Amino acid sequence: MKPEPLLFAEDLVIRFGGLAALDGVGLRVDRGEVVAVIGPNGSGKTTLFNVVTGLYRPHRGRVVLKGQDVTGLPAHLVARRGVARTFQISRLFLDLSVLDNVLLGCLGRHRPRWLEPLVRPHSSDRRLREVAERAVALLEEVSPELTVRCYRPARELTLAERRRLDLCRALASDPDLLLLDEPSAGMDVRETQALMDEVRALRERRPDLGIALIEHDMTVVRGLADRVVALNYGRKIAEGTFEEVAGSPEVREAYLGA
Numbered sequence: 001m002k003p004e005p006l007l008f009a010e011d012l013v014i015r016f017g018g019l020a021a022l023d024g025v026g027l028r029v030d031r032g033e034v035v036a037v038i039g040p041n042g043s044g045k046t047t048l049f050n051v052v053t054g055l056y057r058p059h060r061g062r063v064v065l066k067g068q069d070v071t072g073l074p075a076h077l078v079a080r081r082g083v084a085r086t087f088q089i090s091r092l093f094l095d096l097s098v099l100d101n102v103l104l105g106c107l108g109r110h111r112p113r114w115l116e117p118l119v120r121p122h123s124s125d126r127r128l129r130e131v132a133e134r135a136v137a138l139l140e141e142v143s144p145e146l147t148v149r150c151y152r153p154a155r156e157l158t159l160a161e162r163r164r165l166d167l168c169r170a171l172a173s174d175p176d177l178l179l180l181d182e183p184s185a186g187m188d189v190r191e192t193q194a195l196m197d198e199v200r201a202l203r204e205r206r207p208d209l210g211i212a213l214i215e216h217d218m219t220v221v222r223g224l225a226d227r228v229v230a231l232n233y234g235r236k237i238a239e240g241t242f243e244e245v246a247g248s249p250e251v252r253e254a255y256l257g258a
């Protein structure tokens with residue numbers, strides 16, 4: 001019997017005015033799997049992530065996470081059930097330090113106990129220390145360069161470093177499912193290679209983590225994805241291995257311009 005999927009989304013439909021940004025799309029991600037979502041600009045990739053993470057409520061279809069229906073659940077509750085993401089346009093707090101950005105990520109899954117510092121200051125201090133230690137360990141795991149600069153404002157980081165920090169922030173909530181929206185956008189070849197190495201290392205360290213990534217760079221897709229899903233005009237036009245999808249005439253016409 002096939003194990004229960006980590007994420008099982010089916011028949012998703014969402015319309016903006018007259019436009020169906022998603023028109024019956026499904027997405028499955030298993031534990032330990034990397035699924036790439038590709039497609040031309042405006043094909044519905046980010047919208048798919050927005051529906052899965054509860055930012056948008058679909059007009060039709062359902063999102064099932066670890067066997068539980070989470071369709072229409074608000075984003076913070078979906079996050080608490082183990083889904084973390086990065087955004088196409090970074091949403092870091094640029095005036096906060098590198099470390100503070102990761103600490104904020106830790107709040108994603110764990111409900112803060114606001115009164116605890118007043119009623120039980122010692123255990124509150126201990127919890128705070130534990131979270132800070134975890135955040136530093138995470139920075140060390142993903143990027144020693146970021147660790148050295150952990151008290152510097154995020155504003156001082158290069159674009160590639162900001163994306164790495166965004167990844168740390170997402171991982172800080174200890175997710176089961178990680179969604180990356182164009183993680184290599186704006187990176188040069190060397191930075192892209194480093195990103196791929198990081199994702200591979202991440203898979204080794206966290207073999208149960210499921211990852212879905214939206215990517216335009218086919219080198220990244222080929223190098224990382226176990227399975228590829230191609231969208232066009234809000235519909236799935238192909239699914240399979242990189243070779244299968246890249247060889248699909250519909251994909252070539254829609255996406256690769258061949």
Ligand SMILES: Nc1ncnc2c1ncn2[C@@H]1O[C@H](COP(=O)(O)OP(=O)(O)OP(=O)(O)O)[C@@H](O)[C@H]1O
Nearest residue numbers: 016019021039040041042043044045046047048088
């Ligand atoms: N909040 C919104 N309001 C109105 N239209 C939207 C909204 N979000 C997405 N759309 C539209 O839905 C379609 C799909 O957008 P989406 O951002 O999902 O595309 P994408 O595949 O991520 O594209 P890109 O590769 O450029 O990031 C586009 O036509 C977009 O303009």
Ligand SMILES: [Mg+2]
Nearest residue numbers: 045046047088
């Ligand atoms: Mg997008």
